[in-house]
Amino acid sequence: MKKIRFILILISFVFQVAAQSNLKNTDILEIEINPEITHQTIRNFGASDAWSTQFVGKYWPEDAKQAIAKLLFSKAIKSDGSPEGIGLSAWRFNIGAGSAEQGSESEILDEWRRSECFLNQDGTYNWDKQQGQLWFIKAAKQYGVETFIGFVNSPPVFYTKNGKAWSSDGSRANLKQEYYKNYANFLSEVLKGVKQKTGITFDYVSPFNEPQWAWECCKQEGSPWTNEELFLVTHEIHKSFIKNKISSKIEITEAAKIDYLYTAADKPNRGNQIDYFFNKKSEGYLGYLPSVAKKVAGHSYFTTWNNNTLINTRNALNQKRQEIDPDLEYWMTEYCVLEDNKEIRGAGRDLGIDAALYVAKVIHADLVYSNASAWHWWLAISPYNYKDGLIYIDKNKEGGQFSDSKMLWVLGHYSRFIKPRMRRIDVNKKVETNVLVSAYASKDEIVLVMVNIDETDKKIMVSGVPKSYKLEACYETTGEAFVNLKKRFQTCKEANVLLPKRSLLTCVFENQVD
Incomplete structure (x- = not known):
């Protein structure tokens, strides 16, 4: 019996060592921020009032309207340090x-x-x-x-x-x-x-x-x-x-697909x-x-699958814009999940992390490859059984229940922390992984947004942050209920953070020098 127990303990030890070795060798990702290389100026993140607000705003009870508006627009902080809204x-x-x-x-x-x-x-x-x-x-x-x-x-x-x-x-x-x-x-x-x-x-x-x-x-x-x-x-x-x-x-222009641009x-x-x-x-x-505004606008529909299409169409758009006029801005002014492909379908509500991560991938591509200066969602409030809403409501003109989605909070990773007039700055990943990374800076803050598509946790080591910028907090959204832009205190002592599987993490560095 003792021999069997010893063998089991030995097997357990071997598996632990193997797991730690695997984490050490494959799941540590170094991210280098370079504030000296700047890209587009970010103008805003938004959504539209079509079509539900005509009834919600007119007929729904005041407390429900106020709660929905708070989720969409508020920049206030809750008692646990997390945002109460996404601050469009x-x-x-x-x-x-x-x-x-x-x-x-x-x-x-x-x-x-x-x-x-x-x-x-x-x-x-x-x-x-x-x-x-x-x-x-x-x-x-x-x-x-x-x-x-x-x-x-x-x-x-x-x-x-x-x-x-x-x-x-x-x-x-x-x-x-x-x-x-x-x-x-x-x-x-x-x-x-x-x-x-x-x-x-x-x-x-x-x-x-x-x-x-x-x-x-x-x-x-x-x-x-x-x-x-x-x-x-x-x-x-x-x-x-x-x-x-x-x-x-x-x-x-409000092009129905970006390739029409x-x-x-x-x-x-x-x-x-x-x-x-x-x-x-x-x-x-x-x-x-x-x-006439010195910008062009387009919608990201039907150009998001597969990853080659996602990236190549946006690179082509950015190349054309720079060829015609480098000072001409591009705004992505409407998106929800319409496309049916091997990864996702538009039909059916999905309040969880799967649809949200798909949306995060599109936001990242629009900001990084097409250099979008603005990014807007379609229906802020949806009554439909479709992946088109940030907030979902009962299809009842007089009132009813409403629910926030993970898609709301995914957009919040960008809209809540990337303030108008910030510049996107360069980011270099030392190893290519399914972690999507972008960073944005002002004289007061640096915001780092990370999206982990993988089914494994990642340890992130951040370098290149100027010495005067200190990590203030990180905010995460995972597949767990109520983990939506949740402030993480335990990871904010230094610029090494744990990025959970299938999640988003936004880290805010504040400039300590006036």
């Missing part, structure tokens, strides 16, 4: 086309995807419309959100060719040519009206959302646009903004938008107009 720094406001007033005659089947319009049929405006959305934009402002973008899916139904908020032909703008000026003036009036109602000035307006899609009946508001149509209408918007002294900048792809008169609008030799050049 941008908010996208859907300027509706009026399908909600049409009701079932709009032919948009889902009531939650119809939108009210500030414009009345007689040409007057009603600033009591879109009350739910106005509640949330005011809440965002109160929490300190800095950047506001108004985006349009369809022109007002009073100006469209078919009197609907969707396209009949799927190839050209659903806007009568005689109403180009009317549409431009509508945008000016909305920007002025929202400011009068809320005190908020839109920094940008996006009049042409995803112009490459057909937007035919009957899922939601939308309109296709050719590049030539965008060129003509942008001139009208510019003239209206000048006349009305509108400071908001026009965001020309740098290639014609399958939409020859709707693609290659960087070259068409920002190449000085192009017939569609608009970069000289003071009202």
